Amino acid sequence: MVVYTDKESLTPFILSKKNNSKKIGFVPTMGALHKGHLSLVKTALDQNDVVVVSIYVNPTQFDNLKDLENYPRIPVKDQQFLEQLSGDIVLYVPDNKDIYGRAVDSMNFRFDGLEHQMEGAHRDGHFDGVGTILTLLFEIVQPDMAYFGEKDFQQLQIVRKLVEKNSIPVQIIGCPIVRENNGLAMSSRNKRLSKKEFKEAAFIYETLSEVRSKFSSTSINKLKLLVKERFLHHDYLKLEYFEIANESTLVPAIRKRKDNKYRAFIAVHCGEVRLIDNVALP
Numbered sequence: 440m441v442v443y444t445d446k447e448s449l450t451p452f453i454l455s456k457k458n459n460s461k462k463i464g465f466v467p468t469m470g471a472l473h474k475g476h477l478s479l480v481k482t483a484l485d486q487n488d489v490v491v492v493s494i495y496v497n498p499t500q501f502d503n504l505k506d507l508e509n510y511p512r513i514p515v516k517d518q519q520f521l522e523q524l525s526g527d528i529v530l531y532v533p534d535n536k537d538i539y540g541r542a543v544d545s546m547n548f549r550f551d552g553l554e555h556q557m558e559g560a561h562r563d564g565h566f567d568g569v570g571t572i573l574t575l576l577f578e579i580v581q582p583d584m585a586y587f588g589e590k591d592f593q594q595l596q597i598v599r600k601l602v603e604k605n606s607i608p609v610q611i612i613g614c615p616i617v618r619e620n621n622g623l624a625m626s627s628r629n630k631r632l633s634k635k636e637f638k639e640a641a642f643i644y645e646t647l648s649e650v651r652s653k654f655s656s657t658s659i660n661k662l663k664l665l666v667k668e669r670f671l672h673h674d675y676l677k678l679e680y681f682e683i684a685n686e687s688t689l690v691p692a693i694r695k696r697k698d699n700k701y702r703a704f705i706a707v708h709c710g711e712v713r714l715i716d717n718v719a720l721p
């Protein structure tokens with residue numbers, strides 16, 4: 440596996456591939472890789488001549504220094520994990536200086552209101568950080584296709600908006616959520632859960648599944664109350680938000696309208712770990 444740690448050495452490689460009309464697929468990650476990341480990489484390998492995976496924990500998208508410091512980092516394991524899948528993957532592991540130069544700062548973005556909902560409302564500056572790092576990474580990697588998980592559905596919609604508004608020539612591909620056997624959405628942060636917490640966190644997807652099964656017969660208001668009640672006396676899980684929102688605008692819905700598609704979104708604290716998940720509603 441070829442590993443690049445700076446853009447100066449990655450750029451000539453990218454340019455040589457582009458000059459030979461090779462299609463470049465890109466999977467940006469923050470590492471601590473799991474099968475969810477791998478599913479994105481597999482799809483990218485199927486659809487492109489060259490696949491670049493980046494591993495970079497981007498400081499500007501963290502609103503909480505402790506969360507940034509505690510974010511799991513296992514670079515050797517990550518490389519082995521990718522190597523098992525394919526030796527052809529190109530790994531890009533930059534440091535802050537390579538990405539940001541001297542000033543690790545965010546640019547400011549407007550995403551037509553998508554940035555004000557849910558994660559945007561609860562994590563100050565998060566989507567400015569996401570917009571910044573992806574703008575920079577798209578410039579460096581120059582991908583034809585880039586792959587993002589529905590696990591971070593709001594982020595996926597924001598990336599689509601970023602690309603559309605700035606006319607970045609990349610096709611954004613959304614990939615389904617990969618779950619643990621107990622239903623918990625795979626996440627790098629799951630590595631910080633104790634065994635007991637991991638087991639208890641299955642309750643999040645159980646709740647979303649109940650919402651999905653009751654969606655056609657129950658009002659949005661009642662569903663919201665139901666979710667609040669379910670978490671009220673939970674010993675391990677603390678609900679941060681639950682929303683049912685329009686899939687394209689992400690505006691929380693009050694009443695169901697026939698032509699709209701909806702998703703349920705949730706953020707929960709389990710001990711020190713913040714978990715998010717979502718499901719499409721029928």
Ligand code: AMP
Pocket residue numbers: 467468469470475476478479586587588589590591614615616617618624625626627
């Ligand atoms: P992260 O390393 O958390 O920044 O994630 C990198 C990419 O992997 C993002 O596009 C995530 O949405 C995606 N991803 C993370 N977890 C999952 C999962 N369980 N299933 C599918 N995609 C995922």
